[in-house]
Amino acid sequence: MFQRSLIGFSVFLLLVIFAFGEIRESTYGIYDGKIRIVFSLTEGRDFKVFTLNDPQRIVVDVYGEYRVGRLQLPVDVKYKVGKHPWGTRIVLYYNRNFSLKYFYLRDPYRIVLDIYRESNELYAEILQIIGEDGRKVTEPKVVVVEENKPPQVKNERKVAEEKVKEDPIASLIEKARFQPVIYEDKVIVVDAGHGGKDPGAIGYGGLREKWVNLAIAKKVAQFLQEDERFKVILTRDGDYFIPLHKRAEIALKNKADLFISIHSDAAPHKNPRAKGTQVFALSYQRAAEKKEQILSSRRYAKLVLGDAADIRSGVVKKVLADLAIDVTLTESVYFARLLSNELKNVIGEDVYFKGINRAGFAVLKTPGIPSVLVETGFITNPSEANKLKDPEFQRKVAWSIYRAIVRYFYGEDFGQKLVKYE
Structure with missing residues (x-):
């Protein structure tokens, strides 16, 4: 009787395990100014992506998912995987200025992250281009994650805000400098x-x-x-x-x-x-x-x-x-x-x-x-x-x-x- 119960429980456990999908693996490509990371899933899942600071990190929450396969990531991107009652959290540590873009693909199911490496030189170049052609600049549709900044960054931001009052175009540049932004378009x-x-x-x-x-x-x-x-x-x-x-x-x-x-x-x-x-x-x-x-x-x-x-x-x-x-x-x-x-x-x-x-x-x-x-x-x-x-x-x-x-x-x-x- 005990043996039958044990077998029944084992079958039930296997069914439960296979009822859940799996984050099977991740692959990546490294390009000029950009890293692309692709998470492959065995089935469709709801997910959320956002950023945190101190230290800089990208968080990927996959709901209803409890199994994670092999993750391959670039050498300068470290990660941790956490299990929660609602699913799995993957935290990517990337200690550079960046903007983030993500989207979802189906058949097969994939979560795609594009991490764009940003630098002060890039913003100077953008400012120069904007100044040269004189075209009106509209900010992209973004979701900005507000975080508590250390004192040094707060002081820098104060100086930046004073500059913005003098030059409206600088608002776009300074905003990108101090905050990672997430593009969903x-x-x-x-x-x-x-x-x-x-x-x-x-x-x-x-x-x-x-x-x-x-x-x-x-x-x-x-x-x-x-x-x-x-x-x-x-x-x-x-x-x-x-x-x-x-x-x-x-x-x-x-x-x-x-x-x-x-x-x-x-x-x-x-x-x-x-x-x-x-x-x-x-x-x-x-x-x-x-x-x-x-x-x-x-x-x-x-x-x-x-x-x-x-x-x-x-x-x-x-x-x-x-x-x-x-x-x-x-x-x-x-x-x-x-x-x-x-x-x-x-x-x-x-x-x-x-x-x-x-x-x-x-x-x-x-x-x-x-x-x-x-x-x-x-x-x-x-x-x-x-x-x-x-x-x-x-x-x-x-x-x-x-x-x-x-x-x-x-x-x-x-x-x-x-x-x-x-």
């Missing part, structure tokens, strides 16, 4: 290829690629703006030229969570009847070249890995280089698959879909930001050119891109979270 950078003196491909009937790309990009932006859960940034909103490296810089400076470059394909001489829509992610060859640059160039290693570049161990540095590139590569391919599925579902009957490919396009080399390039159709093909200049077809392509973005962040039930297609 999901930032999407939409890049309309070509522009200005660079028309891109000249298609059937004189249709210019730069016009088509911009029209679709603006429609994507419209869907995202109506959604209100995203901050959308267009690399260009008119017919002007932007160098390729500047497009990637826009994504990095705005702390983008996704970068999507919109183009139209062309084959005027080889095969004017060539057709099809396709999505590109960064090639393995280009990713391998990036890793080699990190390992062979101390300057480039410093740019991508930050302080971790000073580690002497070649083995450790190789692992860090792998992590830095692989996190971006994996997420880019994951989003490319979602986008390809939505393109097939929405415009599959209108165009031939050529699938996902790899390339070394400059705009795809954005460290730490999942990036894809979509060729919406062949502008040199008479049939597809007529579709590409049709506003309704452009809207369908934009709707596909928007659907893929929402699906990336909100998982399989994304259909309930879409704005209306009108």
Whole structure:
């Protein structure tokens, strides 16, 4: 009888254990000015992220979760795990000025933290930029955690507040200096290829690629703006030229969570009847070249890995280089698959879909930001050119891109979270 009870209790205990999910692991990538930490969960959980000071730390509370697997974190990020009646608390200790951005991904379930390393030099640069262009500055939507500061910091803050009275712009700078801020907005950078003196491909009937790309990009932006859960940034909103490296810089400076470059394909001489829509992610060859640059160039290693570049161990540095590139590569391919599925579902009957490919396009080399390039159709093909200049077809392509973005962040039930297609 006792044995049966013991067996029954053991089975019950196992059921209870497996009823709970698990924070399976964490992975990370180190980039220029940013550390990305990804916590992988076996199932969906409610969570909360906030910061504390003295010492500087980031707190991740995962409700209803009591099991934690292996956590891999950067060398300068220490951690503790605490168990509570409501779930698990992970405390990350990071003793530097930083701003924090986080979001949640599904299928599989992941909590993503982006820790942006800040320095006084950065704020001086921001102030200089603001002073040069004279544009109005609006503060981002932030949640600020107030903490008791030590006397020295309080004195510094008093001096800063006096400066603010003289210069309103300094309020933005000083606020960021003394308080870590948490950004919850999901930032999407939409890049309309070509522009200005660079028309891109000249298609059937004189249709210019730069016009088509911009029209679709603006429609994507419209869907995202109506959604209100995203901050959308267009690399260009008119017919002007932007160098390729500047497009990637826009994504990095705005702390983008996704970068999507919109183009139209062309084959005027080889095969004017060539057709099809396709999505590109960064090639393995280009990713391998990036890793080699990190390992062979101390300057480039410093740019991508930050302080971790000073580690002497070649083995450790190789692992860090792998992590830095692989996190971006994996997420880019994951989003490319979602986008390809939505393109097939929405415009599959209108165009031939050529699938996902790899390339070394400059705009795809954005460290730490999942990036894809979509060729919406062949502008040199008479049939597809007529579709590409049709506003309704452009809207369908934009709707596909928007659907893929929402699906990336909100998982399989994304259909309930879409704005209306009108």
